């Protein structure tokens with residue numbers, strides 16, 4: 001029996017997923033024995049992400065988490081992506097069934113709450129080849145490819161990230177949008193800043209172009225990352241972005257299970273001219289979606305804030 005409490009528990013676990021600027025751009029609706037996932041475009045980032053590409057990837061990550069939580073609760077699932085072409089916000093329906101649950105997904109449930117975006121320097125250990133293979137296979141299961149960058153590609157990616165930082169910080173609209181998502185932790189979303197420091201931090205970001213400094217730091221982080229990848233998809237449409245999000249979260253959870261955390265250097269995938277150069281660097285016709293660095297974290301970070309589960313659940317329409 002699927003009680004409301006059980007459904008809420010599944011949704012709560014889905015809300016632990018990563019999202020661009022921690023916007024948590026998702027809504028859930030419980031309809032009979034299914035959970036619907038909708039895009040919440042009031043939480044979009046029109047400057048950073050004008051086509052809602054990253055917004056859709058974030059929702060895809062939440063969908064994968066929902067599947068993991070359902071599997072851990074002993075439920076089978078059937079997913080329908082983009083179930084109604086007349087409703088662009090309705091991204092997926094996840095039917096919950098009495099069929100056997102997927103043991104591989106169920107085994108990832110403990111890592112939903114342990115995964116973190118780790119933006120600091122990783123410890124010096126390499127990532128084992130077996131782990132690289134497992135994380136790559138996790139992404140492939142969801143229809144995306146995690147491409148490992150070799151030394152030459154890494155160098156070029158470092159230049160593109162630095163160029164991306166300079167261009168984004170040079171844009172006052174981009175800085176203002178970032179500042180709007182820098183909140184004290186108690187707000188439940190955004191990039192948490194200590195309560196007293198928040199007004200100053202927001203003013204600094206809004207006012208000063210720190211592009212050169214950020215570029216140098218990000219380049220250094222990228223060059224020193226034990227494992228550097230691009231998540232790529234064969235197409236570049238809403239369906240591909242949903243799949244990329246599921247691939248991202250599956251890969252992150254498998255990585256976490258093997259002691260890894262990750263963070264992002266997506267700047268070159270966010271700016272069209274640089275994205276074309278990132279695609280050239282890949283050397284295939286695939287579309288780069290995210291630039292992800294991986295390694296062993298040096299410490300356990302506190303979780304990023306999340307909105308209460310009731311803020312993301314809507315009443316059933318039927």
Ligand SMILES: Cc1cc2nc3c(=O)[nH]c(=O)nc-3n(C[C@H](O)[C@H](O)[C@H](O)COP(=O)(O)O)c2cc1C
Pocket residue numbers: 016017018019020021022054055057058061115116117118119190191263264265266267303304
């Ligand atoms: C599609 C997507 C894009 C992201 N882009 C960046 C990024 O460019 N830089 C960054 O530091 N974090 C990025 N993040 C990570 C989010 O900021 C992070 O998920 C959010 O703050 C919540 O923190 P958590 O992942 O530790 O739960 C991205 C996450 C997603 C899903």
